[in-house]
Amino acid sequence: MNRQQKGRTPRRPPPKKFPGSQSDPVGVYCRVRPLGQDDKECCIEVISSSTIQLHAPEGFKTNRNGEYKETQYSFKKVFGVSISQTDLFEHVAKPLVDDLISGKNGLLFTYGVTGSGKTFTMTGSPGEGGLLPRSLYMIFNSISPYQAKRYVFKTDDKNGMEVQSEVEALLERQRRDHVSIPKTPSSRQKLDPEIADMIKTEDAYQTEGVDEDSSYCVFVSYVEIYNNYIYDLLEETQDDVIKPKAPQSRSLREDQNHNMYVAGCMEVEVKSAEEAFQVFWRGQKKRKVANTRLNRESSRSHSVFIIKLAQAPLDAEGDNVLQDKNQVTVSQLCLVDLAGSERTGRTGAEGTRVREAGNINQSLLTLRTCIEILRENQMCGTSKMVPYRDSKITHLFKNYFDGEGKVRMVVCVNPNADDYEETLLVMRFAEMTQEVEVARPVERPICGFTPGRRHRNQAFKEELTRKLVERGGPIDTDFHVLTNLVQSLPPLPSSEVTDPHDDITLPRLIEALENRQRIRQTIVDEYNRKDSNMVSTENILQEQNVKLLEKDQLIQSGKMEIERLEKKIKTQEYKIDVLQKTTKNYEDDKRSMQQELETREQRLHRELSEKRRMEQRMQGMVTDTQHKWEKECDRRVNAMQLTMQNKLWVKDEKLKQLKAIVTESKTPGRPDPPPRQTHTAPQSQPRWQRPSREEGPPKRSASPSPLPTESCNKTVSDVYFEAYMERFKSGQNVMPHSEISL
Numbered sequence: 001m002n003r004q005q006k007g008r009t010p011r012r013p014p015p016k017k018f019p020g021s022q023s024d025p026v027g028v029y030c031r032v033r034p035l036g037q038d039d040k041e042c043c044i045e046v047i048s049s050s051t052i053q054l055h056a057p058e059g060f061k062t063n064r065n066g067e068y069k070e071t072q073y074s075f076k077k078v079f080g081v082s083i084s085q086t087d088l089f090e091h092v093a094k095p096l097v098d099d100l101i102s103g104k105n106g107l108l109f110t111y112g113v114t115g116s117g118k119t120f121t122m123t124g125s126p127g128e129g130g131l132l133p134r135s136l137y138m139i140f141n142s143i144s145p146y147q148a149k150r151y152v153f154k155t156d157d158k159n160g161m162e163v164q165s166e167v168e169a170l171l172e173r174q175r176r177d178h179v180s181i182p183k184t185p186s187s188r189q190k191l192d193p194e195i196a197d198m199i200k201t202e203d204a205y206q207t208e209g210v211d212e213d214s215s216y217c218v219f220v221s222y223v224e225i226y227n228n229y230i231y232d233l234l235e236e237t238q239d240d241v242i243k244p245k246a247p248q249s250r251s252l253r254e255d256q257n258h259n260m261y262v263a264g265c266m267e268v269e270v271k272s273a274e275e276a277f278q279v280f281w282r283g284q285k286k287r288k289v290a291n292t293r294l295n296r297e298s299s300r301s302h303s304v305f306i307i308k309l310a311q312a313p314l315d316a317e318g319d320n321v322l323q324d325k326n327q328v329t330v331s332q333l334c335l336v337d338l339a340g341s342e343r344t345g346r347t348g349a350e351g352t353r354v355r356e357a358g359n360i361n362q363s364l365l366t367l368r369t370c371i372e373i374l375r376e377n378q379m380c381g382t383s384k385m386v387p388y389r390d391s392k393i394t395h396l397f398k399n400y401f402d403g404e405g406k407v408r409m410v411v412c413v414n415p416n417a418d419d420y421e422e423t424l425l426v427m428r429f430a431e432m433t434q435e436v437e438v439a440r441p442v443e444r445p446i447c448g449f450t451p452g453r454r455h456r457n458q459a460f461k462e463e464l465t466r467k468l469v470e471r472g473g474p475i476d477t478d479f480h481v482l483t484n485l486v487q488s489l490p491p492l493p494s495s496e497v498t499d500p501h502d503d504i505t506l507p508r509l510i511e512a513l514e515n516r517q518r519i520r521q522t523i524v525d526e527y528n529r530k531d532s533n534m535v536s537t538e539n540i541l542q543e544q545n546v547k548l549l550e551k552d553q554l555i556q557s558g559k560m561e562i563e564r565l566e567k568k569i570k571t572q573e574y575k576i577d578v579l580q581k582t583t584k585n586y587e588d589d590k591r592s593m594q595q596e597l598e599t600r601e602q603r604l605h606r607e608l609s610e611k612r613r614m615e616q617r618m619q620g621m622v623t624d625t626q627h628k629w630e631k632e633c634d635r636r637v638n639a640m641q642l643t644m645q646n647k648l649w650v651k652d653e654k655l656k657q658l659k660a661i662v663t664e665s666k667t668p669g670r671p672d673p674p675p676r677q678t679h680t681a682p683q684s685q686p687r688w689q690r691p692s693r694e695e696g697p698p699k700r701s702a703s704p705s706p707l708p709t710e711s712c713n714k715t716v717s718d719v720y721f722e723a724y725m726e727r728f729k730s731g732q733n734v735m736p737h738s739e740i741s742l
């Protein structure tokens with residue numbers, strides 16, 4: 001990263017434009033004054049026509065709070081020490097004067113540390129007039145031929161302007177001349193030598209925006225804001241030298257167009273730049289006297305010089321100012337020399353000085369806060385309240401920031417290293433200020449009269465004079481013209497006849513007279529021709545007037561049509577907006593319903609598959625249970641069959657034994673059958689009686705042994721069991737033991 005890039009303050013994106021109207025950023029210019037004789041170290045370097053670089057002086061060589069040793073700041077334009085007052089005026093104030101004459105407002109203020117050259121920039125010094133005298137000079141240079149007579153325009157004390165008739169104005173002039181009403185300094189009065197050098201300038205700047213069919217009038221006022229109180233510097237006071245009256249503070253009011261103004265503030269009508277500057281100087285002197293009296297410095301108050309320009313169209317004849325208050329356009333240019341920005345601690349200020357510094361800082365801080373909030377509102381689309389009312393200076397200029405004209409600021413810097421810290425703060429604020437946008441003022445409405453009225457009227461008057469001359473009009477006016485005419489004719493030769501035979505003198509005289517007669521005739525013809533030309537020109541002009549009127553009407557109707565269409569567009573846009581919102585709502589609904597549908601479908605699928613699984617499981621269980629029951633039934637049937645077979649077998653066995661017994665008893669010599677073993681059948685024991693542990697497991701009931709040879713130590717049940725097993729092995733039906741009953 002190179003040195004230049006390192007310290008560069010990052011540029012922010014351009015702010016948002018005003019909705020529906022064009023806007024311009026606050027124009028911030030930087031002027032670097034030359035280093036003072038006693039100043040040793042310089043901390044500022046102009047590195048391009050729009051950038052300056054601040055170098056930290058010796059004591060600040062370490063990086064504090066992450067700041068770089070060099071910091072760069074960019075502005076609309078940076079003027080180095082060699083810039084002349086003329087060039088500065090041309091860049092900074094001339095466009096504002098152009099605007100003023102075109103009926104638009106402007107605000108120009110100088111801002112900077114004490115001693116940085118604010119007053120030098122605004123007021124100037126002898127031989128080097130500042131922006132203020134140069135602006136006055138340009139204004140009067142442009143409007144002088146079109147100025148209204150004194151008191152034709154009259155302020156109404158409510159920030160409005162009234163128009164008086166020529167007669168009323170004349171009466172007022174006479175009244176002021178005879179009654180002891182304080183007079184404004186006349187332009188013919190000799191200029192104060194102190195200021196003569198400041199107002200004289202070779203640069204005859206003029207604006208092209210002057211409307212020749214309007215009449216102009218300039219009013220100036222000059223106020224000072226000290227300790228957040230407004231004082232009128234042009235107020236006429238009958239000062240008592242012994243016991244001077246304390247100056248009266250003025251309040252701020254809002255007019256019917258919501259513009260702020262200083263109530264009861266003196267507005268002086270001026271007819272020339274010299275006169276206006278004289279008024280300004282009177283205010284300056286008053287300021288100086290107040291400063292001496294109150295023991296304060298001029299740099300501790302803000303001074304506001306307001307140039308108000310009233311303009312009204314001439315009537316249809318192009319003769320007088322139109323007597324219609326609504327046709328008066330009032331524009332104003334405020335030239336503000338702000339109090340020096342400084343830290344309280346720096347000058348070791350005490351008591352009143354601390355309060356002063358506090359108030360200055362407070363008002364400058366409010367200015368900063370207002371600018372910050374404005375910028376935030378514009379860049380982020382927020383609508384935070386801008387605290388204009390917190391300070392008189394911001395409250396007075398509220399309209400400018402709300403879109404009442406161009407705002408320009410000249411930041412003055414002293415390259416002296418001692419001012420480094422304060423200059424840093426000033427630079428930051430100034431750079432931020434240029435990010436604020438101010439709505440461009442609207443164009444003045446066009447008046448319905450034909451242009452060129454003033455010239456036509458003047459030409460008509462001249463012609464009338466000439467006609468009067470020819471017809472022997474008023475002597476005092478036409479004598480001069482008549483003399484000129486006679487002088488322009490060739491001189492008559494001498495008519496003295498000394499000799500009766502002189503035939504030269506008379507014919508020469510006759511010839512000269514004939515010559516004069518011819519010239520006269522030519523002049524008369526020329527006049528007649530011009531007269532007829534004039535008539536035809538007037539006819540053409542009248543025709544053109546009619547055409548212009550028609551065009552004006554067309555423009556008016558066009559404007560109305562545009563307005564109507566704009567309204568329609570707005571309505572349609574509103575409808576589109578509503579429809580878009582409705583569509584969006586429907587789409588949202590549709591989307592949520594589709595989502596709901598999908599969720600339900602998924603749930604249904606899940607439930608179906610669950611059901612199928614359940615069915616399969618139930619099917620399996622049914623089959624299992626069926627199998628089990630079939631098996632059980634089979635088992636039970638088999639068991640029943642076995643029981644029955646066993647019973648049959650037992651019966652058979654019994655029968656067989658009985659048969660054998662019967663047969664043996666019939667057959668002699670046959671050995672006795674083995675003694676029949678008696679057994680204690682478990683059945684003999686009652687069913688409810690549990691056998692005791694000593695008795696051991698319940699004994700099987702004895703039954704007759706099928707194999708008597710082994711029956712000596714076997715129980716009947718053992719015998720049965722073995723027989724049963726044998727039968728089982730041989731595949732015969734067996735009877736479960738439990739089913740055996742004897």
Ligand SMILES: Nc1ncnc2c1ncn2[C@@H]1O[C@H](COP(=O)(O)OP(=O)(O)OP(=O)(O)O)[C@@H](O)[C@H]1O
Pocket residue numbers: 032033034081112113114115116117118119120121125298299339340341412
């Ligand atoms: N660009 C410049 N060229 C020459 N001299 C200058 C320039 N700027 C300022 N000065 C001189 O510097 C001195 C201080 O300037 P000035 O009074 O204008 O400062 P300031 O900012 O108005 O101070 P304060 O805040 O005290 O009113 C004056 O003597 C002035 O002539």
